[in-house]
Amino acid sequence: MCAILTAFATSPDRGRALARDFRVRWALEEAGQPYDVRLLTFTELKAPDHRNLNPFGQIPTWQDGDLHLFESGAIVLHIGLRYPGLLPDDEAGRARAIAWTFAAIDTVEPPIWDWDLARMFERDKPWHAERQPMLESRIRQRLSELATWLGGSDWLEREFSVGDLMMVTVLRRLHGSELLEEHPSLVAYVSRGEARPAFGRAFAAQKAVFDRATASA
Amino acid sequence: MCAILTAFATSPDRGRALARDFRVRWALEEAGQPYDVRLLTFTELKAPDHRNLNPFGQIPTWQDGDLHLFESGAIVLHIGLRYPGLLPDDEAGRARAIAWTFAAIDTVEPPIWDWDLARMFERDKPWHAERQPMLESRIRQRLSELATWLGGSDWLEREFSVGDLMMVTVLRRLHGSELLEEHPSLVAYVSRGEARPAFGRAFAAQKAVFDRATASA
Numbered sequence: 001m002c003a004i005l006t007a008f009a010t011s012p013d014r015g016r017a018l019a020r021d022f023r024v025r026w027a028l029e030e031a032g033q034p035y036d037v038r039l040l041t042f043t044e045l046k047a048p049d050h051r052n053l054n055p056f057g058q059i060p061t062w063q064d065g066d067l068h069l070f071e072s073g074a075i076v077l078h079i080g081l082r083y084p085g086l087l088p089d090d091e092a093g094r095a096r097a098i099a100w101t102f103a104a105i106d107t108v109e110p111p112i113w114d115w116d117l118a119r120m121f122e123r124d125k126p127w128h129a130e131r132q133p134m135l136e137s138r139i140r141q142r143l144s145e146l147a148t149w150l151g152g153s154d155w156l157e158r159e160f161s162v163g164d165l166m167m168v169t170v171l172r173r174l175h176g177s178e179l180l181e182e183h184p185s186l187v188a189y190v191s192r193g194e195a196r197p198a199f200g201r202a203f204a205a206q207k208a209v210f211d212r213a214t215a216s217a
Numbered sequence: 218m219c220a221i222l223t224a225f226a227t228s229p230d231r232g233r234a235l236a237r238d239f240r241v242r243w244a245l246e247e248a249g250q251p252y253d254v255r256l257l258t259f260t261e262l263k264a265p266d267h268r269n270l271n272p273f274g275q276i277p278t279w280q281d282g283d284l285h286l287f288e289s290g291a292i293v294l295h296i297g298l299r300y301p302g303l304l305p306d307d308e309a310g311r312a313r314a315i316a317w318t319f320a321a322i323d324t325v326e327p328p329i330w331d332w333d334l335a336r337m338f339e340r341d342k343p344w345h346a347e348r349q350p351m352l353e354s355r356i357r358q359r360l361s362e363l364a365t366w367l368g369g370s371d372w373l374e375r376e377f378s379v380g381d382l383m384m385v386t387v388l389r390r391l392h393g394s395e396l397l398e399e400h401p402s403l404v405a406y407v408s409r410g411e412a413r414p415a416f417g418r419a420f421a422a423q424k425a426v427f428d429r430a431t432a433s434a
Contacts, residue, residue, distance in 0.1 A: 055366035056324050056359065067309045071319035078312045092284045095295045102288035106322050107273050114331060121351075127344035134338075142273065149272035 002036040003064035006053070007209065009039040010217075015210030016175075017203050020072040021060035023169050025205055027076045027162065029198035031083035039209065073105050073166065080162040087161055100156045100163025108146060109170045111138035116173060139179050147183040154192060168193030219253040220281035223270070224426065226256040227434075232427030233392075234420050237289040238277035240386050242422055244293045244379065246415035248300035256426065290322050290383065297379040304378055317373045317380025325363060326387045328355035333390060356396050364400040371409060385410030 005028075007021035021037075028035050044050055046057045053061040054070035062069040062078070069075050077098065080086035087094045115135040122128050146167075150156065155164045171190050174180040180187055193199055222245075224238035238254075245252050261267055263274045270278040271287035279286040279295070286292050294315065297303035304311045332352040339345050363384075367373065372381045388407050391397040397404055410416060 051362075051365075056320070056362050058324070067312060069312055069316050071316045071323060073319040073323060074312065074316035077315060082308075091299075095284060095286055095291065098294060099286050099288045099291035102290040102322070103273070105319070106288060106290060107275070110327055110330065113327065125344070127342070127348075131344075145268075145273050148268075 002034050003062060004036045004038050006038050006040055006050070006059045006061045007206070008059055009041045009044075009209075010213045011206070011210060015207045016172075017206050018169075018173055019059065019206070020169075022202060022206055023072045023166060024060050024062065024075045024079070025202035026165055026169070026199055027079045027086060029201045030085050030165070030196070031079055032085070033079070033083060037205075037209070073101055076162050076165065077101060086165070088157075088159060093157065093159075093161075096157050097161035097163045100161070101166045104163065104166035104170045108142045108167065109173075111135070111142060112170060112173050115139055136179060139174070140182070143179065143183055143186060147185050150185055150189060152185070154189075160196070164193060219251050220279060221253045221255050223255050223257055223267070223276045223278045224423070225276055226258045226261075226426075227430045228423070228427055232424045233389075234423050235386075235390055236276065236423070239419060239423055240289045240383060241277050241279065241292045241296070242419035243382055243386070243416055244296045244303060246418045247302050247382070247413070248296055249302070250296070250300060254422075254426070290318055293379050293382065294318060303382070305374075305376060310374065310376075310378075313374050314378035314380045317378070318383045321380065321383035321387045325359045325384065326390075328352070328359060329387060329390050332356055353396060356391070357399070360396065360400055360403060364402050367402055367406060369402070371406075377413075381410060 005021055005024055008019055011019045013019050025035075040050060040059065045059065050061070051057055053063070053068050056070075058070070060070070060072055060075060062075045069078060076086075080097075087097050115138075118128060118131060118135055122131075155161070156167060157163065168190055171180060171186060172194075175190075180190070194203075222238055222241055225236055228236045230236050242252075257267060257276065262276065267278070268274055270280070270285050273287075275287070277287070277289055277292060279292045286295060293303075297314075304314050332355075335345060335348060335352055339348075372378070373384060374380065385407055388397060388403060389411075392407075397407070411420075
């Protein structure tokens with residue numbers, strides 16, 4: 001039996017592969033591993049059955065036999081540790097790739113997420129416009145530091161790894177914003193990730209879920 | 218030669234062990250590994266030498282021979298994978314502990330951090346008071362979910378792991394706030410972490426740095 005990934009039945013990202021199940025789909029495609037998907041409504045996400053899999057009522061979760069996991073970063077790392085293709089073979093290279101995984105979600109993503117939260121939930125508030133420069137400057141700082149590190153390299157370290165996979169998914173949340181476009185090298189970095197065949201297969205799989213949901217609505 | 222950890226020369230946490238080097242100190246004490254500390258001023262943090270170790274100019278970093286790491290979560294996980302005492306021996310148990318490491322920094326910490334950022338940088342803004350209920354409700358949701366999962370258990374899974382180490386350090390940021398005190402089981406969970414001898418040794422080590430800095434100031 002295939003391992004089972006959970007995802008939104010109707011993703012708020014409208015098929016743009018911004019939901020966190022996408023990171024796992026992409027990792028599984030890089031590793032060449034098959035998987036099944038269980039789609040959940042927002043009601044099902046908050047129900048006790050799903051909270052047994054994820055105490056915080058979120059997607060994605062991962063069931064592989066007796067192993068139940070949650071948190072996209074942890075699932076991607078588990079896949080990377082288990083199958084070839086996502087982590088270097090040597091201990092030092094592996095540790096560096098894991099460092100970039102944490103940098104993506106703990107250093108680069110938080111200001112991007114805060115900016116997105118403000119757009120989603122505080123757009124009508126009187127302070128929204130006044131807080132924007134502060135929110136944007138936090139993102140600019142991290143992007144500038146990231147671009148300096150990347151320089152002219154293809155990937156964050158010598159080879160593509162889980163660290164790049166996570167970082168590209170984090171940066172994709174800025175697609176179409178001038179914040180990302182201020183750094184052509186980061187735009188090219190994201191495009192390089194998106195051009196990987198595994199990314200394409202994973203993207204098509206999540207897009208098909210959205211298209212079916214839209215067609216049946 | 219000992220591995221080298223970087224930390225703030227004068228930590229803004231005033232010796233309360235809230236800076237992120239503390240997570241690494243605690244993990245090293247659990248693993249029984251010696252280490253040296255290099256203290257950095259805020260100017261040194263942003264200088265090119267340190268950015269070679271951490272492109273984002275943050276502490277902690279970790280140098281062990283040729284291996285250079287950054288991101289507290291990655292360093293703690295590296296120590297957990299390398300030495301006994303912080304991760305279960307079996308693959309499934311290890312993956313669960315890693316899932317809680319990510320849950321701590323990717324699901325529980327962000328709303329706590331946002332609330333702290335608002336206290337630090339937006340306290341004088343006209344919107345600060347009006348945003349508080351929203352900021353607090355995000356924290357309350359995560360704490361309630363965490364308390365439900367923990368129930369009457371000592372730790373998040375069967376044994377203490379890197380997941381608990383990270384979660385306790387995240388929750389300690391709420392020390393003295395009623396948000397944490399609304400959940401006696403979480404207060405007890407934090408106390409259980411703080412009562413570990415390794416925590417005590419790590420706490421004393423970072424406190425000594427602060428006390429020396431204060432005495433010489």
